[in-house]
Amino acid sequence: MYSILDFFTIGIGPSSSHSVGPMRAAKSFVDQLREHDQLSQTARVKVTLYGSLALTGKGHGTDKAVLLGLMGETPDGVDVDSIDKRIAEIDETHRLNLGGERAIEFDHENDLKFDRKTKCKVHPNQMKLVAYDAEGETLAEQVVYSVGGGFVLTAADVEAIKAAKAAGLKRPDDRPYPFRTxxxxxxxxxxxxxxxxxxxxxxxxxxxxxxxxxxxxxxxxxxxxxxxxxxxxxxxxxxxxxxxxxxxxxxxxxxxxxxxxxxxxxxxxxxxxxxxxxxxxxxxxxxxxxxxxxxxxxxxxxxxxxxxxxxxxxxxxxxxxxxxxxxxxxxxxxxxxxxxxxxxxxxxxxxxxxxxxxxxxxxxxxxxxxxxxxxxxxxxxxxxxxxxxxxxxxxxxxxxxxxxxxxxxxxxxxxxxxxxxxxxxxxxxxxxxxxxxxxxxxxxxxxxxxxxxxxxxxxxxxx
Incomplete structure (x- = not known):
């Protein structure tokens, strides 16, 4: 269950759902590549933004947030004064330092897409991240939803929540004095x-x-x-x-x-x-x-x-x-x-x-x-x-x-x-x-x- 601190997270502007959440999602994706020993095999990463993330992503800095997350940055730890310079370097060199340790090719226009047409059925803030090896084969793929306030859910999380609701199960709450209403x-x-x-x-x-x-x-x-x-x-x-x-x-x-x-x-x-x-x-x-x-x-x-x-x-x-x-x-x-x-x-x-x-x-x-x-x-x-x-x-x-x-x-x-x-x-x-x-x-x-x-x-x- 949530702590009240979860609703007051230190981060960066301009949007918790469009910049903080996507940055966290991108970093988590890279962390999982590392945990599964796939980071060293990754030659390219493609990200697609859907729904509201695509429609207002440019104005909300979603693209910058995703790139920072792929580089291993966190909303509360990133140096806000260095952001524009680092994004400009990616655009100039077409290289991104994945997880802060592996340089890969990255074309801002082709590897970060804004899909404004696909309808989002689960949540309007949807993004997909895919990692490829040098031969172009898919190493890992993840669909993530930025559900507001910087909170993110994976597609697997959503399915687990649905299954629990269908079974009549309530989310575990270990607080001594729980409340939901x-x-x-x-x-x-x-x-x-x-x-x-x-x-x-x-x-x-x-x-x-x-x-x-x-x-x-x-x-x-x-x-x-x-x-x-x-x-x-x-x-x-x-x-x-x-x-x-x-x-x-x-x-x-x-x-x-x-x-x-x-x-x-x-x-x-x-x-x-x-x-x-x-x-x-x-x-x-x-x-x-x-x-x-x-x-x-x-x-x-x-x-x-x-x-x-x-x-x-x-x-x-x-x-x-x-x-x-x-x-x-x-x-x-x-x-x-x-x-x-x-x-x-x-x-x-x-x-x-x-x-x-x-x-x-x-x-x-x-x-x-x-x-x-x-x-x-x-x-x-x-x-x-x-x-x-x-x-x-x-x-x-x-x-x-x-x-x-x-x-x-x-x-x-x-x-x-x-x-x-x-x-x-x-x-x-x-x-x-x-x-x-x-x-x-x-x-x-x-x-x-x-x-x-x-x-x-x-x-x-x-x-």
């Missing part, structure tokens, strides 16, 4: 007398020492802070051809110069700043933390920055509690719906992140478990049906501003929940089920294909 989570808190973060803590320390868990959470918070800091000092035009200008640095200077403001809504300007800074870094291919995806990476840090700067009682202990609650809520969406924009639209990315942030903020502000679940429900309820229609296939418009708006929505959802007693007509479980059905009913052109919505109305050709 909001009702389960509420029951665990009533059983233990603990808040949601307390239940998560008991589950996490059953896997690893508590100091390690705490350290891993704070490490992610540190990366988020560094991302905001870099976003607040970096200017220029974002890559990709839309000529979107970074705004966070100018906004930061403006807020610094303004000082103490009498405007009662001035705090929201800071929330906007934090979200813009993160998502501009993401759009530029910088270091970010998935939360639960890259496209929605600005919301969790923006709301946490708001709490740390403007709310009483802020502390590192509450940072750990915030991440714990947010991760628990992410599990509910992952388990019962989806966090993939290509599968359910942006309600599965920005909507989920807003729900996570709203619930997490509510607990650290002293809310009850029922108020936490209500805040999460309110935030998602008002993101239902949100489409994923990036202009030009880039995670820029409307994605960057959308994170800022959703961060404010998360804070307001928390305040609404805290103003009541936690009793509400629509449960979190019901709104998650509604989100899943809404995503299933949504036209495919509105789910990260850049073939509908703003992507078509603005009439920008994918770069």
């Amino acid at each position: 909001g009702a389960d989570l509420l029951a665990r808190t009533q059983e233990t007398g603990l808040p949601i973060s307390g239940v998560v803590r008991l589950n996490e320390i059953a896997r690893r020492p508590e100091p390690e868990f705490r350290s891993e959470v704070l490490k992610r918070w540190q990366v988020m802070q560094q991302c905001v800091e870099k976003g607040c000092r970096t200017e220029g035009i974002l890559p990709g051809g839309l000529k979107v200008r970074r705004r966070a640095a100018a906004l930061y200077r403006k807020l610094q110069a303004r000082g103490q403001s009498q405007d009662p809504l001035a705090t929201l300007d800071w929330v906007d700043l934090y979200a813009l800074a993160v998502n501009e870094e993401n759009a530029g291919g910088g270091r970010v933390v998935t939360a639960p995806t890259n496209g929605a990476a600005g919301i969790i840090p923006a709301v946490l920055h708001y709490y740390m700067r403007f709310c009483n009682g802020a502390s590192e202990d509450n940072v750990v509690r915030y991440f714990s609650v947010a991760g628990a809520l992410a599990m509910l969406y992952k388990e019962n719906a989806s966090i993939s924009g290509a599968e359910v639209g942006c309600q599965g990315e920005v909507g989920v992140a807003a729900s996570m942030a709203a619930g997490a903020l509510t607990e650290v502000l002293g809310g009850s478990v029922k108020q936490v679940l209500q805040a999460a429900e309110i935030a998602m309820e008002h993101h239902l049906g949100l489409t994923c229609d990036p202009i030009g296939g880039l995670v820029q418009v409307p994605c960057i501003e959308r994170n800022a708006v959703a961060s404010v929505t998360a804070i307001n959802s928390s305040r609404l929940a805290l103003a009541g007693d936690g009793e509400h007509h629509v449960s979190l479980d019901k709104v998650i089920a509604t989100m899943r059905r809404t995503g299933a009913d949504m036209s495919a052109k509105y789910k990260e294909t850049a073939r509908g919505g703003l992507a078509i109305e603005v009439n920008v050709i994918e770069c």
Whole structure:
């Protein structure tokens, strides 16, 4: 079963499903070649991208991510400043250092294909990797699905899941206090007398020492802070051809110069700043933390920055509690719906992140478990049906501003929940089920294909 840390992975922009997942899949493929003593026999590797990976792969940097994975790089370890140079070297020499140890021929145009016509039956983010020997014979072949948030499943994984469901088997869960639904989570808190973060803590320390868990959470918070800091000092035009200008640095200077403001809504300007800074870094291919995806990476840090700067009682202990609650809520969406924009639209990315942030903020502000679940429900309820229609296939418009708006929505959802007693007509479980059905009913052109919505109305050709 998932750890909450799985929903906050350190990686690179611009997309968890289109860059982080494919990089992991490519590296895993090479690792398997090595394990089966096939790496030394490999003379060529061909990769084909399908569905959403093909339709928006150029704008999302999927091709670069695959090449980096084939070279043995990981999303959390790759030097982001070296990426463009290394990709350029492959294009110039037509050679790729497979797994960091074997140079093979690689033609970017012929060995990395974007198949925009084949229909994907299992998941819209599909890729196939094939390794050949010097005679052109197939050594290994693997079909992989990037299912959102950087998570990947092989075709064998999918078949195993289907077989288990057909047999009525549930996925093993070794946590001392398991939960798969909001009702389960509420029951665990009533059983233990603990808040949601307390239940998560008991589950996490059953896997690893508590100091390690705490350290891993704070490490992610540190990366988020560094991302905001870099976003607040970096200017220029974002890559990709839309000529979107970074705004966070100018906004930061403006807020610094303004000082103490009498405007009662001035705090929201800071929330906007934090979200813009993160998502501009993401759009530029910088270091970010998935939360639960890259496209929605600005919301969790923006709301946490708001709490740390403007709310009483802020502390590192509450940072750990915030991440714990947010991760628990992410599990509910992952388990019962989806966090993939290509599968359910942006309600599965920005909507989920807003729900996570709203619930997490509510607990650290002293809310009850029922108020936490209500805040999460309110935030998602008002993101239902949100489409994923990036202009030009880039995670820029409307994605960057959308994170800022959703961060404010998360804070307001928390305040609404805290103003009541936690009793509400629509449960979190019901709104998650509604989100899943809404995503299933949504036209495919509105789910990260850049073939509908703003992507078509603005009439920008994918770069």
